[in-house]
Amino acid sequence: DGGITQSPKYLFRKEGQNVTLSCEQNLNHDAMYWYRQDPGQGLRLIYYSQIVNDFQKGDIAEGYSVSREKKESFPLTVTSAQKNPTAFYLCASSSGPGGETQYFGPGTRLLVL
Amino acid sequence: QQQVKQSPQSLIVQKGGIPIINCAYENTAFDYFPWYQQFPGKGPALLIAIRPDVSEKKEGRFTISFNKSAKQFSLHIMDSQPGDSATYFCAASTGGSQGNLIFGKGTKLSVKP
Numbered sequence: 001d002g003g004i005t006q007s008p009k010y011l012f013r014k015e016g017q018n019v020t021l022s023c024e025q026n027l028n029h030d031a032m033y034w035y036r037q038d039p040g041q042g043l044r045l046i047y048y049s050q051i052v053n054d055f056q057k058g059d060i061a062e063g064y065s066v067s068r069e070k071k072e073s074f075p076l077t078v079t080s081a082q083k084n085p086t087a088f089y090l091c092a093s094s095s096g097p098g099g100e101t102q103y104f105g106p107g108t109r110l111l112v113l
Numbered sequence: 114q115q116q117v118k119q120s121p122q123s124l125i126v127q128k129g130g131i132p133i134i135n136c137a138y139e140n141t142a143f144d145y146f147p148w149y150q151q152f153p154g155k156g157p158a159l160l161i162a163i164r165p166d167v168s169e170k171k172e173g174r175f176t177i178s179f180n181k182s183a184k185q186f187s188l189h190i191m192d193s194q195p196g197d198s199a200t201y202f203c204a205a206s207t208g209g210s211q212g213n214l215i216f217g218k219g220t221k222l223s224v225k226p
Contacts, residue, residue, distance in 0.1 A: 104156035
């Protein structure tokens with residue numbers, strides 16, 4: 001059963017805490033992406049990676065960090081420097097660069113306690 | 114110039130009606146225009162996509178119309194059903210290694226029975 005999985009579905013963050021969101025894909029896709037979705041704001045790109053061990057900042061990378069040690073995995077860490085982390089986080093992948101035909105995971109909703 | 118402007122923000126139609134969602138862009142280098150459908154609490158799913166070499170594309174009840182000279186494209190949903198109630202996003206990409214998807218802000222569609 002191919003696809004993209006994200007975990008957890010809900011995540012709670014305390015003040016000053018770093019939290020990590022998981023994204024795994026078994027589609028054999030080279031490119032992976034992290035988006036943040038806020039009501040009425042559409043999808044905004046946080047980070048993307050076109051190949052293992054390489055990643056680039058998107059439009060709103062401040063307060064976030066990523067790693068791409070394996071082709072299948074692209075975890076996102078929301079650091080304490082991100083002052084407004086409450087949002088719906090979406091991971092996506094595509095078979096090649098250019099962002100075409102991206103497939104999305106089910107999302108993780110991050111809430112601040 | 115990287116923006117994709119989507120309208121309307123929200124749309125209510127009766128069952129059987131034909132909702133139309135419009136998007137406009139400035140960057141003439143965009144060459145891939147997908148539409149995504151998102152249900153509450155879920156990740157977006159690719160609905161239909163078009164390239165600038167055609168003016169119209171149909172898949173089932175969904176049609177994209179593309180006007181290259183006006184730099185506009187639109188989604189039409191024929192014989193709309195309550196199950197089509199969702200948020201729809203248009204997007205655009207230039208392709209290549211730097212061509213990430215740029216998303217519109219979304220249109221929330223409600224189809225009344």
